[in-house]
Amino acid sequence: MSFELDTQQGESSVLRGNRSPFDRRSFLRCALASGAALGLTEFSAPAAGMPAAADAQKQDEAQFTVEAKFYHKLANRKIKCDLCPRGCTVGDKERGYCGVRENRGGTYYSLVHSRVCAAHVDPIEKKPLFHYLPGTVAFSLATAGCNVNCKFCQNWNISQSRPEQVPAEYAPPRRIADLARQYNCPTIAYTYSEPVVFAEFLMDVADAGHEAGIRSIVVSNGYMQEEALKAAYGKMDAVKIDLKSFSESYYRDVVTGQLKPVLESLVTLKNMGKWTEIVYLVVPGLNDGDAEFRVLATWIKTNLGEDVPLHFTQFHPEYLLKNLPITPVPTLERAKAIADAEGLHYVYIGNVPGHPAQNTYCPKCRRLLVERVGFTAGQMLIRKNSCPFCSHPIPGVWHV
């Protein structure tokens, strides 16, 4: 498998990409990816990763369009979106920042319900969730759109596109649940782009999944208003949040968002009792200072507890940050050392295959408990949520 594909920067997706034929690089990426993909006939094009026809048929918009759940109406046929902290005020015929919600005559609609542009069966370690059902696979899906615009986004082809610009399949919630079961996936993962923007679809799929005995996990930036978070992620069984920095200026300049609401979301998730892991993508020169690592770790320990897994992952040049180098491994090791010293129990290094900090160790006796190679969990020694050597409790959901 190509290393580029495996990066956890923002999970790469296997998708048909754009309506235009792929360039050579994209084609190769998808072709490589298809090795890991399954032959999902229902999603043949996304899973096979083949280029879509340049003149893809116009999709039937109506089947993807549902009234949005999180907004309120204003005068003059305007609306105010209550989904994310951006709180877009959207005039008639306009869309919100995410590009997937549209005001039509004073009613706000999601244009991406059941509009799946990427579908794949991934190891759960790829999300990454290291303390949640290790060694299992997740039926992973996405729609177009995102409520931020990270300059390092690896999946910008879908996240920064409008839904009509990305070929998609009609895949209603029950069908997703059926497919997940068909492919022996104990979980459905909402990922690749930004699930916040397809909250209505995510909620319906989660319900369908739960009816079929399949759990839901979400990979998100956490940039969400509290009520929407509670309603949508309340249906999730586990959450991975990309905490992209611990600086407001970074969120403003690199992410086009805000830090504070993300921190509030993390606290809300903790109060909701959701299993949560945090990923921090370390970008050279932008968010890799010792002080930032320290304040990050301190905040997590104080507000979320020492047992929340924190993944420092390696940046690869993408999208609008192609001018920066790959994060040096010693930088990631320095970040981990600082977080360890601050008292966090489960600090991982991601995107560096074979690094020992991908494994889980008992914080008390330091013995190896879960060994990981790439995205596969090798030996998994945790029994009854505890270390088999010293009986220290190891937080997480370890068994289906």
Place this chain on the structure above:
Amino acid sequence: MEPAQNAGRRSFLKKCLTGAALLGAGGGGGLLATGEPGAPFAKSRVVVARDPMLRGTGATVDLRRIEALLDRALQALFDRDHPIEAWKKLVHPGEMVGLKVNTLGGRGVASNLQLVEAICDRLQKAGIKAGDIVVWDRDSEEMEHAGFHLSMGGNRVQCYGTDHVDYEEDLAAYGSVGSRLSKILTQRCNVLINVPVLKDHDGAGVTIGLKNMYGVIHNPNKYHPNGCDPYIADLNMLPEIRTRMRLTICDATTVLYEGGPGFKPEHSWKCNALLVAQDPVALDHTGWQMIERKRAEMGLKTLKAEDRAPNYIATAADAQHRLGTNDPRRISMVEV
């Protein structure tokens, strides 16, 4: 954070080529070519052409009258006695000309069909083949809703949306903007004539010529924060746009002075005018002032008082962008 400018060898070569074209365009057909001769600092000329009888006694714009209005505007802009001589100063046989219309507002307030027809006619009289003219916007369905008949192939004037040909795969980046550009812009035309409408905009203040370029990119939704500032200015700096832009013909036959960008009949105004300029900033500034005057007449607050003054116009004129001038002392408004 500045976006990456070094997006690979291919992009670098493209930028070098467009840069060369930009320099080459400075000789006779540059942005301020219609400035007053002999002036130490050439002024940007903005022609405001009006015809109170543009619709006769009906509601529809009369083709003959808008042709005449367009002719008067072009003659005034280029100081020519004959309208086709004016067009020949602008375009040359063999060039592929794109007319970027605005159809978001539907039939109520989209680029006027008769105006577009008149422009196509004059372009052909100036030596441009019908098949080398493409009338376009982002979405074919929106164009049809606005009354345009789609046409692809053959020797007719072409008319379709970007959805038919897609966007470039590579990103074009400047300042705060990183976007995929319509292939109609990059592959189907080497001359751009911007045909926006004059509208109020709830976020940007006004949407005229500069903002009409949002219909060129795949991700306009990302550039509405902060009143679209500096996004509109940055977008218009892209060489692919800047080197092609020759003229803005703003349709002010029906103006929306409040409640835009969607059509609000209660806030529309049959202004029966055209604004024409080669300086896109001067034109936007002039259009903005027209909207402010109408708002005052109707007892509405200024856009500044509503905290939505179109600051992007000043940004487009600043030292970093220099897309034109918003200084009234450097704008020569000619009313015909």
